[in-house]
Amino acid sequence: xxxxxxxxxxxxxxGLASLCVRAQTVRPLIAELSNxxxxxxxxxxxxxxxxxxxxxxxxxxxxxxGEISYRPLDPGIHLKxxxxxxxxxxxxxxxxxxxxxxxxxxxxxxxxAAFSGFAFRTQNGMNVRLELPHTVYLLPxxxxxxxxxxxxxxxxxxxxxxxxxxxxxKGDYFGRAMHTFVTASHQKAEGPGxxxxxxxxxxxxxPTPDMQRPEAxxxxxxxxxxxEKLGP
Numbered sequence: 575x576x577x578x579x580x581x582x583x584x585x586x587x588x589g590l591a592s593l594c595v596r597a598q599t600v601r602p603l604i605a606e607l608s609n610x611x612x613x614x615x616x617x618x619x620x621x622x623x624x625x626x627x628x629x630x631x632x633x634x635x636x637x638x639x640g641e642i643s644y645r646p647l648d649p650g651i652h653l654k655x656x657x658x659x660x661x662x663x664x665x666x667x668x669x670x671x672x673x674x675x676x677x678x679x680x681x682x683x684x685x686x687a688a689f690s691g692f693a694f695r696t697q698n699g700m701n702v703r704l705e706l707p708h709t710v711y712l713l714p715x716x717x718x719x720x721x722x723x724x725x726x727x728x729x730x731x732x733x734x735x736x737x738x739x740x741x742x743x744k745g746d747y748f749g750r751a752m753h754t755f756v757t758a759s760h761q762k763a764e765g766p767g768x769x770x771x772x773x774x775x776x777x778x779x780x781p782t783p784d785m786q787r788p789e790a791x792x793x794x795x796x797x798x799x800x801x802e803k804l805g806p
Contacts, residue, residue, distance in 0.1 A: 610675030718749030
């Protein structure tokens, strides 16, 4: 019974959060900056209710399948925020400025904004709190080179109608795939972009519902692209 109650509360929270997201915005969601860096993030409240916002910074890791795990901010990352808590009036925005640097040449972290003060509660009387991220990458001037990254695996599942793509970054620098394409003779399926962290692999799946036989996979980076042909 407790599991059913928790599940019902979770559904309510998800529904309310979806409504909140339409009214609250963080701009930009991602910032790729030099090291050290000076940045700015805007917190927008489009609702009719004044909201309180509390900021917290966390480090994170991303698995090969894209799952994110968070932890306290690494001690080698030094972050100064102009504000850590503030109030955003209805249909207004608030800017937070920050300075960041890291002991290493590359680092990444997220600044989470916890919005509270919504005019509604859950059926159990619980207050609703919404967390939205601003993700920061501190990067050197050097960038990932084509020779340091490769498509290491491509596998087509004809029953699930999808293709698995594995990309490996053997270099010391961060890279970001902008687009992923699966092509056939007169067809194209598009998959998501994704970050590729130094000395790590990343696997994604691209649905190919209308393709009988995909022929190639193309992964577009900002300055180059990778292509891998599929065998028979």
